Amino acid sequence: MSDTLLKLRYRYWPDHLLGEILSKRWTETAIPVFVLIVVALVFSRAIPGFLAPASLGDTARQFGEIGFVTFGMALVILVGGIDLSVGSMFALTNFCALFCLNILNWPVPLVIVATLVAGALLGAVNGILIGYLRLRAFITTLITLIIYRALYDILILEHSNQIAAAFPDTPLWNFMGGGDVFGVPSDALLYAALAIFGHIFLTRLRPGWHISAIGGSRRSAYNSGIPVRSVIARCYVASGVLTAIGALFFAARLGTVGGDIGTGLEVTVLTAAILGGISLGGGKGSVVKAMVGTLIVLLITNGLTTLSAPGGVTRMVLATILVLAAVIDIRWLKNRHRIISKVYVSPTYHGMPALPSTAADSGTPFAQNDRLRRATAIGVGRIEAPEDVILDRNDYLYAGSRQGDIIRFFPPDYERMEVYAHIGGSPLGMAFDRKDNLYVCVGGMGLYRITPDRHVEKATDETNRSLTSVTDDSRLRLADDLDIADDGRIFFSEATVRYEMHEWPVDGLEARGNGRIICYDPATKTTHTALKGLKFPNGICIAKNGQSLFFAETWGCTVKRYWFAGPKKGQVETVLDNLPGYPDNINLASDGNYWLAMVGMRCPALDLAWRMPGFRRRMAKRLPVDEWLFPNINTGCVIKFDDEGRVLDSLWDLGGVNHPMITSMREHRGHLYLGGILNNRIGRYALPDADPTFVQYDVRWGKQH
Amino acid sequence: MMKIRLSQQVIVFILFVVLFVGFSAFLPGFFRSNNLLTLLQNVAILGILGLAMSIVVIGRGVDLSLVASLSVPAGLVLQMVQYGHSVPAALAAGLALALAFGLVNGWLIAYADVPSLFTTLASGLFLAGLGQVAFFKIDVVQWSAALDGLAVIGRGTLFGIPTPVIMFGLASLAVALFLKSTRLGAYIYAMGDNPNAARVGGVPVRPLIVLQYVLAALIGAFAGLVLAASINSMPTRIFNSTLIYDVILVVVLGGIGLSGGRGGVLNTIVGTLLIGTMLNAMTILNLSYSAQNLVKGLVLLVAILADSFVNPRNEETAQQGDI
Known part of the structure; x- marks a missing residue:
């Protein structure tokens, strides 16, 4: 009786699926997506109208701005580094855009180009220091963080009044700041386009593969002929440019140069990237992960703001999430193979009739001989x-x-x-x-x-391919x-x-x-x-x-x-x-x-x-x-x-x-x-x-x- | 290669002497006993933090949460005494907070394998947020009269020397003894030199890492009390300042390579003197806070660059994810 039950249980219960599902790469993205759903549910319960269209539109606009910066951070983490200076670069490029527009009165396309170039230059400083001079990414960008911030503080001291006094009114600028297409904010459109391009770039194009290869193993990448230093440097430049794009939209939306613009942005963005599942230390990450991470962080910070939590709480929550996500990510990377190998083998019931005799004197055709x-x-x-x-x-x-x-x-x-x-x-x-x-x-x-x-x-x-197999x-x-x-x-x-x-x-x-x-x-x-x-x-x-x-x-x-x-x-x-x-x-x-x-x-x-x-x-x-x-x-x-x-x-x-x-x-x-x-x-x-x-x-x- | 090997510590010391003499000659108001005493006093806190940082850096880590462990436990002590708790109880609470903080930091770095920079960046944020939310009513916690028995650690002078400086001296002595004369100190050097070799050689690497961060947090809390005693309050917004960069500057300029295993207390003292002189001169020159930060950042950048040439990273023992 119990034998029959055992037989039925192993006949119909798919034990082997767990190991096969865990072996799939997409399970790593599935976890952040699950977290995202939980976060969205919790906040929509706690806050009425949290997921209403109007609120979502606002979220989407911010999502675009932060999302570009997260892309930059994700790229840099993917290549095995980190960029803590994004917050200060954000502030500086925001200033650059407003300075060119409000004070120099340049046309908007030129402003855009100038801002992007500024972002690229700021990123290039990081890139040369880290890529070519091989400094530590963390400490270097920490230093450029204060240098850029100090520059920004000095600059706004002189120009903030002039910038605040001017009100540029150009259609393109207004469209960037507040326009939408069928309810989708302008920056979210560009973000989506960039996300599609980024996905293709990272998964299908050679330069994207080089980036993952360097992040995975710098030395192996070097030995296989990849120009490691210049690729790393270019990633930091890209981070600067992406930050500048985010700052452009931010500038168009608010048009201010307040003292605290971009402070703490690096922690937000870093949390988003790590939470999305982009591995600290490089080599593993995707555009989807960056997007999911950004969404989670944005929902959490917006939710906490709506619940009027004090600034300290948001800080604590972000720090906790950051460390937790990093711990999970690091432990998972380290033990993934061990976990999979433990659950992959899934024995099943296999009953066989009594063993036929093979003794030399058994008289069967199986009788042993030499x-x-x-x-x-x-x-x-x-x-x-x-x-x-x-x-x-x-x-x-x-x-x-x-x-x-x-x-x-x-x-x-x-x-x-x-x-x-x-x-x-x-x-x-x-x-x-x-x-x-x-x-x-x-x-x-x-x-x-x-x-x-x-x-x-x-x-x-x-x-x-069989349709039902994992x-x-x-x-x-x-x-x-x-x-x-x-x-x-x-x-x-x-x-x-x-x-x-x-x-x-x-x-x-x-x-x-x-x-x-x-x-x-x-x-x-x-x-x-x-x-x-x-x-x-x-x-x-x-x-x-x-x-x-x-x-x-x-x-x-x-x-x-x-x-x-x-x-x-x-x-x-x-x-x-x-x-x-x-x-x-x-x-x-x-x-x-x-x-x-x-x-x-x-x-x-x-x-x-x-x-x-x-x-x-x-x-x-x-x-x-x-x-x-x-x-x-x-x-x-x-x-x-x-x-x-x-x-x-x-x-x-x-x-x-x-x-x-x-x-x-x-x-x-x-x-x-x-x-x-x-x-x-x-x-x-x-x-x-x-x-x-x-x-x-x-x-x-x-x-x- | 140089024939005469100048150690970085000697170079920095010469630099300090040159700067000091130069400022004394050309900067009015620099070489006055008043100013020099202020200089020493300001430098003392930085020096104590530098000691904490050097323990961690020698073991191939970094503690970016030092400013949080400077402000929050000491602030907690002050706040509790303000609320009418007894001084021993307040001190015990502050000590427990620092201890717990160090343990969590150390555990995350040693056992959860999260890079130290990353851990301490986040944990510092957390502790500062915790202080802001749960402990402090206002940003500046005042020194209560009930604590005056403790004020000797930061107020007044002894034989003409400001007590914070004496505290710095005592702390230097203690850390120097720990690093140079105890087995644990030797282990920390071994670990910083090559963690894998140390582990193979039987050094309990993980508990030692925890110990480093606990020590750093405790020294940080001590520095906080000295600071609070000397300025009669604890400005908890100090976390948002760039103090932590000064501390890194002290350590790196002093010659304790960020790749670990090198340097000692003497380096910290020399680095502290140099940075103190620089900061003091900039203040006298009436540079704005931003301009000071700019100068500090550039100096730090140059120092890190020099460090990377003098103490190149060891690719053999560098770990994946060591950013």
Whole structure:
């Protein structure tokens, strides 16, 4: 009863989603957005009319002014610095605009240009000091803060009366200060345009990427040829210009040069940037984050002002938010990977029938023996990780290697070897097509093809994205084994979409149906997913009838048959169930049956653990990876089965002395060739009663000369 | 490379002597015993704050909240006594506030890994806001008669020397002893030199960072009491002034590199004398507050530039996010 409940709970409750959602980059923006919604709700409850259109229009106008400054700050933080002088620059450029307009009586366009240039110059001082002279950003901009402020104080002492006396009345200036388009304030329009440009700039354009790269790691950016100093300097100039834009709108709206303009602006803007999730120290941030942060801060300060809180309270609230946001940001950055790795592994219930006996005297076809120990070894110590082996019709022996090569051994003694082709990744399953092309499943890369003249081509590395999955599963992560149907379609398995190749034991610990079978059609060059939700689908072999294929589910300990053509098209039926081990590759045998490699043997401990998801989750959370339960791979075993699912024979290397963990076997001219993904050799076992003329290529594609 | 290595402290001292002699010769009213006493008295507070800052800077940090810990705990003591609380109770409250403030600063920097500049910028704002909102009725808290027993720390003279200066001397002695003669002091130098190496070498880096900020807050509060005693009140708006830049100037000009691990109390004293002389001369020259700030800012900029050439940042031990 409780077992059934457990089964249902793990069958229908999507444990794996939490880790996948947390792995997404957008969750980092989701948190500030959530805070924004909470803040808006709280204030709209406390203050009637807080979110009314009129109030929102005012907020939008201020939002624009502060928003430009936040953009500048965000840019500078993104490149790994900080700009505390924005408040003083704001005051100075505000003064510059009003001075040019009210006292010099310049036309508005010229005023705008002059103000922007002033902002750029002020920013350039910071930029040269920090970018080229490599001063500390924080302390330097703190100093320019007081220098600029002192300048401002001296200037307004002389000119404030003149500025206050003049009332410029030009349409453009008035539009900047108070105009709107369909109720959207003028500065908010420009802000939106700039935000779109900024987003494209940071995510799609090379200079934007340079900025993030420098913020992420200054030294690496330098080593990869990015002009670090000038990019940094230009960021500060940009900060100055953006501040000047904000100041222009401010000047147009209020037209005053009061003593406290821009004081404390740097803290507001800094809070906005950090709160939005732009990481202090650089490298991580986006336009959306800057916008969300600005909105939150603006709502809070406006709300507190409306509630007529004393200035000290606003100060305290801002300081608290600033530190809290910084702490959360820093802790999150530091522990993100740890948190994700803790919650990512989400074991599920996987009940299996009682383990069938494999004892030597059990009388079953699985009875243990040591026949495989007699196998001779090919290429000992010269080849690493031959996951699959295949022979062509000229008796050459091919195997993949850990280094991403396809190695070829020469007949008849297979002593001499050469690198046939280099693909990269981890070459796994292999198959020849009708035209002698060697198709290879490459872990981490996809499906590749080596033409007879040794040319490496990509066949496919993506399939259709499933609509319901959180992670993008369109890319192939672990293409494992393949076979080619008579019509040329290639069916291959992808063992898991949730883990990388070297993490395959973790997928076993999870025992969830993460794998799929994918079909690639060379005729149309299209790829689609045929079956999904499989427990580590591994070996694939087209059945003799040509309308179906056998596939092994490693963690399911089953072999199933999938009909891809004929009257039963689309159906899946179980062929072998409750195997004593974990099945791997399947290949043809000379007597019309099928060979099946066992990558490892089941043991009661893992079987029991598979029925206890909670236990495995605790294990995954509390123990280091190398202390987790691991499937037994110290035994070598190959079995033979027929179309009806009867096991006929089994060959063992019981202690795994010569050939443990056999992942593939291929029959060729009376011998069985054995591959193993962790082995340093290829086995060659003489089959006593096999057809000595059997060549898989000829059986599959007919004899050719 | 120079053959004769002039340490920065010597250069600054020579600079101070030159300035002092120059001002004495050309600035009427500078070299008068009255003015010199004022100079010393003004400089004393700056010097005590400089001591607090130097402890932090030697350990590769910065404390921008020093002015807040100068004004708020001392202001709290004054305010409580005004309200009629007993002096010990008021002192205990002020001490507790400074202690708690230092602990929070230190915890945020050491355990939450927030950069020190950033933490202290925000925490200073917070403490100043707290004082404004919760403690003080008006911006200037008056010295009550009940506190007069304590006034000796800042009022009057001893052997002709103003007591604030004596307090500065005592504090210098204590800090010098701490830095040079105790194991903790040596640890702080090691930590400032290379935090990772210190950690590997078994130095309890995080508790030490907390200790630094606690010490800084306590010294700051002490400076606040001395200031309040000497001017008979605590102007809490001092937080909005540029005093903190003067303190940084003292430390950087004195030769305590911002990259940590270098310098000592002597540097602070020399820096204090130089800055004090400069400020005093500017006051006599009747420069406006803004103009003074401008000059200070430019001098500070030059000092930081020089510092970055004399003590370049160590890229090996600089941390990501160290801004």
